[in-house]
Amino acid sequence: MQQNKLGLWVLTALVVGNMVGSGIFMLPRSLSEAASPLGVILAWLLTGGGVLMTALVFGNLAIRKPELNGGPQIYAKELFPKRSNASVLSGFMSSWGYWIGNFAGNVAIITTFTSYLSTFFPILTSKQTVFMVGATPIKLGNLLTFMVCTALLWGMHFIILRGIEGAGKLNFIATSAKVLGFFLFIAISLFAFDKSNIGSIVAPRYDEAGHSVSLFGQVTGAAVATLWAFVGVESAIVFASRARKQTDVKRATILGLLIALIIYIGISVLVMGLLPQKQLIHSEKPLVDAIQTILGPSGAYILAGLGLISLLGSTLGWVLLSAEVPYQAAKQGLFIPAFLKENKKGMPKLALVLSNGLAQIFIFSTISHSMSAAFDFVIYIATLAYLVPYFIASVFQLKLTWTGETYETNTKQRITDGVIAALATIYSIWVIIAGTSDIKTFMLGVALLASGIIFYPLVKKAVDKEKNAKKRLSA
Known part of the structure; x- marks a missing residue:
């Protein structure tokens, strides 16, 4: 069976x-x-x-608690006595938040797909007013964007329902295209980089009231957006049970993070050197617009095409993951039992329908916002939802170092892991505070998380039923 396990590079x-x-x-x-x-x-x-501190936490927990796999939300129930009310409630709420992050994140990917599709179909950015809803004008581009996003979401839905094999093949093609596209972009951009486009490296930024934002304020404002780029760093943890060695999970998490960081910083800086700041800020598809300045329309079409293939694969993978999260949580007694329903192909049918149904609600934001505005809105909600299980994983690591569980006499490692967990916890708290400084975002995030309380009695009822059944068997 060892040959069927995942090695370091696959992870x-x-x-x-x-x-x-x-x-x-x-x-x-x-x-x-x-x-x-x-x-x-x-x-x-x-x-x-x-995120490196958070990744180290994930890696440490994969080694010290290998039986807890399936995602960072699983650690919530371990903070309290096994099968207690507090354990079940925390496990459910953490899974609920993680699920929200998944289906909300799908919308960010889907709206990005539509942005790059507009390279081939400029009508998707049309400002022509089609009709009015109250005082809100519905523009042709926004309406068509909504229709495309909806078609993509439910198209992926039916592909996944047909089984995971076909979805896996499509995802492999998309990943290959992604690597090729980034290599092409970086190679070309290095030769065309113009530092004059960047302007002053400390150019001022202003808030909605016209007040200058300090450098620290700018960094804080960008914190949630940059964190969105690292969502998925826990992927190796999700597949920990399939790893050849648990130490590979930690190595893969750290190595993957460093590779991604190099890609992100490199491409962010290169784009700044290809597009003037004013043009970049208003771009709906910055990478395509950047490459177009070098190669013209043909280069834009090539990169946009590769981007579309890549985003199709990402959409497919994350739609599948958004259904898998509540399905796996339900298997562990931490989610609504109805989410265990499968179709003939073994796919989580109900979880998929509800996940995509809720994602559809977010897609309505494209009707009254531009694609870029919809993307900004969604990544804030999704990232804040992901921060809950990230924060919980860090607190759980703190608990292990505090109690000494799994450390025995290894005091030095215990102290080191405690410091890492503390830094990861502080970082999570800081980003949560930064991300919820806008009262509208804060209230919506709280409402989405709190809405889970409505369904908790169903989970509690199933847990109590299981407990009573075990008592009768043991009597």
Whole structure:
């Protein structure tokens, strides 16, 4: 059976493949709007350091608690006595938040796909008003974008329902295209880089009221956006049970993170050198616009085509993952039992329908916003939802170092892991605070997480039923 296990490089590829998705195609624009060139670089480095601490936590837990696999949300139930009310509630709420992050994240990928599709069909950016909804004008481009996003979401839905084999083949093709596209972009951009496009490395940025934002404020503002790019760093943890060695999980997580960080910083800086700042800030497809300045329309079409294939694969993978999270949680008694329903192909049918149904609600944001605005909105909600299980994993690592569980007499390692867990916890708290500084985002995030309480009684009922059944058997 050893030959069927995943080795270091396969695990690393999973980490890099899941992290490097929609973020790399849209973030250069988001970050240039939020921060100066220096602020962008510092945001990447600070986020990279914080995520590195989180990655080390994941790696440590994979080695010390190999029986706990399936994602970072699983650690929530371990903070309390086994099968207690607190354990079940925390496990459910963490899984709920992680699930929200998954289906909301799907929308960010789908809207990015539509942005790059507009290279071939410019009508997707049309500003012509089709009709009015109250005082809100519905523009042709936004309406068509909504229709394309909806078709892509449910197209992937039916592909996945037909089984995982076909989905796997499509994802492999998309990953190959992704690697080729980034290699092409970096190779060409290195020769055309113009530092005059960057302008002042500390160029000021202003808030909505017109007030100048400090450098630290810029870095803080970019923190949530940069963290979105690293969502997926826990991928090796999800597949820990399939790893040849648990130490490979930790190595793959760290190696994958470093590779992604190099790609992100490299492409962010290169795009700044290819497009003037004002043009970059208003770009709906920054990588395509950047390559077009060098190769003209033909280069834009090539990169946009590769981007579309890559994003199709990312959409396929994350739609599948968004259904798998509640399905696996339900298997562990931490989610609504109805999510265990499968179709004839063994796919989580109900989980897939509900996940995509909720994603559809987010897609409505494209009707009244531009594609870039919809992307910004969704990644904030999705990233904040992911931060909950990331924070919990760090706290669980702190608990192990505090109690000494799994460390025995290894005091030095215990102290080191405790410091790492503390830094990861502080980082998670900082990003949560930064991301919820906007009251609208905060209230929506709280509402989405709190909505899980409505369904908790169903989970509790199933757990109590299982407990009573075990009591009767043991009596």
